[in-house]
Amino acid sequence: MPAAFLDEQAGSPTLALSPSSPFVNSFASSDVDDYVHAAALTQLSEDTLLSVWFAGSREGAADVQIRGAHFDVSEETWQEEFVLATRESTQQGLDRYVRKLGNPVVALAPDQRLWLFYVSVSIGGWGGSAINAMHSEDMGATWSTPRRLVTSPFFNISTLVRGAPVFHDDGSIGLPVYHEFIGKFAEYLYLSADGEVLDKYRISRGNHSLQPTIVPTGPESAIAMLRYAGTEHHRVLASRTEDAGRSWSKPVPLEPFNPNSSLAAAMTHRNTLLVALNNLRDGRFRLSLYETDLEMENWEHLIDLDASPDPDGDPLPESSFTPALRRQFMASSGADRDDLLGGFLAEVDERMCRRAGCEFEYEYPYLVHTREGIFHLVYSWNNSFIKHVSFTEDWLESRN
């Protein structure tokens, strides 16, 4: 009997905790010194979320760590961030040299085991990546030593994670992954409840698609949306499965543009898809939220979550960039993080400004729809903070 997708929205929704406002945002991360990127999020309990991301002096640096922070839903506050994995801890756990760490994803399985999958590289660039798995039996208080998933016959390199894991009704885990060595293509891994690789299925082929985000739409049906890495149409790609991920249709381009950037999608309470993406041909200077039907034919723009003041995303001179950044910071940080403004602005030159000017970047969204009917979105805010946006189903209803 093949596995079916688990309906994670099923059960008895308990809307005990309503946000103070139907649409709120704040920074999940609190370190102003580091480059932060590739956030993921999971719900630990009705009252607690856990977000993870990587942070370090720059992307690919040896000091990059996998960090996390808890969100107290009733208090609407992010707690202090903490370290989940470092290059050294990964090296020790794997008994291998580790050069750098990359994308993490986190997910709470139905058996209450908390999984953290993250990328590490021993040699070369991201094409040399492998996926490591850690799990926690106590909601993240303690973790197992990392274990490497063997997913490729080619020295086990070139497999990365980015999209949210999907759980199946037989306890197995569906992990969307992608390859970035010579070919750029997406796959769907089947892992046992203990994290052993059971099988894998190709979602796309060739050299132009990666970072699948999977949305189950029925017991055995799901949609995969993919980042487009080609040079032809620059649009989001989509593929479908009707057999719980065992076979996938040939990916086809959709209406929204995709500037070779990560995107995230989730099912709504009204049987539509909510998609967070950079709907741009080039650049990542605007991150928007769209709603589409399950045929992905009609796309409705809901809101620009963040955008550069320049409509074309052109670099700004520092004289106009800094005031705009200050305004955006105050609108995004949340009350608990607004005291970080001074320290953050002191770091701006290095991280966001080049000779041509300073640029805004909002990227790598990760979207979760909780049992309580709240959407939680985290993304990289100018590679300086992980921004968290949450909104209710009521807010969504009010948009159209």
Next chain:
Amino acid sequence: MTPLEFVFWQSLASAALPLFLLLPSARLSPPLRHALLLALLALALVPINGLSPATYLRSVFDDLALTTSLALLLGTVVRLGWMARPPEAQLTLLLWLFAGMAVVLYPAALGLTFVDPYRLGFAPRLLLAGVGLLSLGLLWQRHYLGCLLLSVATLGFVLQLKGSTNYWDYLIDPALATFCMGVLLRRHARRFIPSRYRSA
């Protein structure tokens, strides 16, 4: 032997034995050959920045296939003079066998098509049957070396000695594939290279 102990010994052998076979150790006297091997094994354990050379190599090349490890071990045993070199025809057949596996496996693993033969290694009934038939054929041909290599790989998979749950990872790795294809290419390229360009 636990999988962890196996990984230690395999990584040690994977670092020291290729070097032993690559060095012109055949010219040394038997006692010196043994001493060289021991020295290389010891060198592979000397920590550099907290990790041994064996660990660094494992980080880059991953855990070698059991066939590769066994082939290295047998090559070392031959070099030490404990065993006679197998007949050339048998070695040639093995070169073709592993080169063939590589041609089937690796191009598709790069994502060129939707077909992925690596998948066959996860629930490997078909692959096990194929390797079983191949082993029987080798046995019938009195090719005991080939039969031993495939049997050890299969046993290693059954015991899950490596971190991989995929049968292919016990049968072949890119290092073995490169070696086999390289030797075959070098042999057969001679046919296509005009004699005036060949080295004397």
